[in-house]
Amino acid sequence: MARVFSGVQPTGNLHLGNYLGAIRNFARLQDGNECLYCVVDMHAITVWQDPPELQNNIREVTAAFLASGIDPQAHIIFNQSRVPQHAEIAWIFNCVARMGWLNRMTQFKEKAGKHRENASVGLYVYPNLMAADILTYKATHVPVGEDQKQHLELARDIAQKFNNDFGQEFFPIVEPLILDSAARVMSLRDGSNKMSKSDASDYSRLNLNDDADTIALKIRKARTDPAPVPDGSPDGGDRSTRPEAFNLLEIYGALADQPVSQVQKEFGGQQFSEFKKALVELAVEKLGPIGAEMQRLSSDPSYIDGVLSDGAMRARAIAQPIRDEVYEIVGFLRD
Ligand code: TYM
Numbered sequence: 001m002a003r004v005f006s007g008v009q010p011t012g013n014l015h016l017g018n019y020l021g022a023i024r025n026f027a028r029l030q031d032g033n034e035c036l037y038c039v040v041d042m043h044a045i046t047v048w049q050d051p052p053e054l055q056n057n058i059r060e061v062t063a064a065f066l067a068s069g070i071d072p073q074a075h076i077i078f079n080q081s082r083v084p085q086h087a088e089i090a091w092i093f094n095c096v097a098r099m100g101w102l103n104r105m106t107q108f109k110e111k112a113g114k115h116r117e118n119a120s121v122g123l124y125v126y127p128n129l130m131a132a133d134i135l136t137y138k139a140t141h142v143p144v145g146e147d148q149k150q151h152l153e154l155a156r157d158i159a160q161k162f163n164n165d166f167g168q169e170f171f172p173i174v175e176p177l178i179l180d181s182a183a184r185v186m187s188l189r190d191g192s193n194k195m196s197k198s199d200a201s202d203y204s205r206l207n208l209n210d211d212a213d214t215i216a217l218k219i220r221k222a223r224t225d226p227a228p229v230p231d232g233s234p235d236g237g238d239r240s241t242r243p244e245a246f247n248l249l250e251i252y253g254a255l256a257d258q259p260v261s262q263v264q265k266e267f268g269g270q271q272f273s274e275f276k277k278a279l280v281e282l283a284v285e286k287l288g289p290i291g292a293e294m295q296r297l298s299s300d301p302s303y304i305d306g307v308l309s310d311g312a313m314r315a316r317a318i319a320q321p322i323r324d325e326v327y328e329i330v331g332f333l334r335d
């Protein structure tokens with residue numbers, strides 16, 4: 001039995017990429033593992049968040065976890081700021097990680113953009129907090145989308161350096177669980193950009209709380225090219241020449257739990273307008289119930305708040321003794 005940890009930022013606009021790349025896999029890993037799934041509110045504030053909206057978004061991510069089938073009794077669902085051990089261990093990791101390592105993080109460069117001098121210090125040390133999230137529980141397995149791979153490599157480097165510096169095999173080495181299919185869902189408007197919460201165009205993504213009409217409209221408007229659906233032959237092109245076409249095939253495959261080759265067998269050579277009809281039907285069938293359940297749950301915030309509070313209590317019980325050992329290893333005096 002492995003201990004699984006993963007997190008999702010409560011920054012609004014939860015989308016199909018978050019679901020297929022991460023949350024659906026969270027649910028699938030429940031059998032035979034001990035799972036902790038965290039709404040990472042402390043990560044969210046590395047860029048500005050409106051306080052009342054942040055509260056709503058924390059509840060929305062929790063609702064998405066529950067609606068996707070995560071069992072909050074058998075496993076732990078909580079929000080990060082309620083478990084202070086994350087921040088305590090993150091400070092130690094700020095002193096373990098090297099500036100050079102953080103300077104290589106592509107996500108900081110993307111998010112800070114041209115305004116690097118004006119980015120928060122929190123955004124810069126974000127990956128150290130992420131390493132702390134995982135290692136506060138000595139979790140070994142971390143399901144994420146492809147875009148988190150570099151951060152997880154850093155978590156491994158931090159664990160290794162801590163172990164070397166203090167001469168003990170204390171932290172485990174983290175295994176990223178990046179499933180091949182849908183690890184990188186791309187924007188519906190531009191196949192060279194990943195589907196993202198922060199894209200200005202809502203047409204770039206399918207949100208988990210979109211209703212059936214909105215899902216249909218967004219898929220109908222999704223960008224493709226004039227050629228028919230690729231059929232697997234060399235004439236059908238590949239991901240590099242037809243990124244939008246292959247993105248839709250991959251989305252279909254992930255939703256249907258089929259390899260892309262199977263989708264190509266079924267739809268190859270057809271017009272995209274026909275394929276899109278099938279994709280709308282499938283997306284509504286799979287996402288509709290999740291959106292409806294999220295809606296139902298959001299009408300009862302006290303249930304969600306109870307799940308988070310109970311989860312945090314159980315998370316603290318695991319985190320506290322590990323934090324105590326870390327403090328001892330580092331040489332702090334404590335009660
Ligand atoms: P976040 O909130 O940006 O995204 C949550 C999860 O969704 C995945 N994801 C995608 N997968 C496929 N295609 C996409 N277009 C797509 N967009 C997002 C992400 O890879 C992620 O798994 N830093 C993390 C949160 C975090 C965390 C952690 C994760 C904080 N601490 C500890 C694991 C372990 C993040 O910003 O995810």
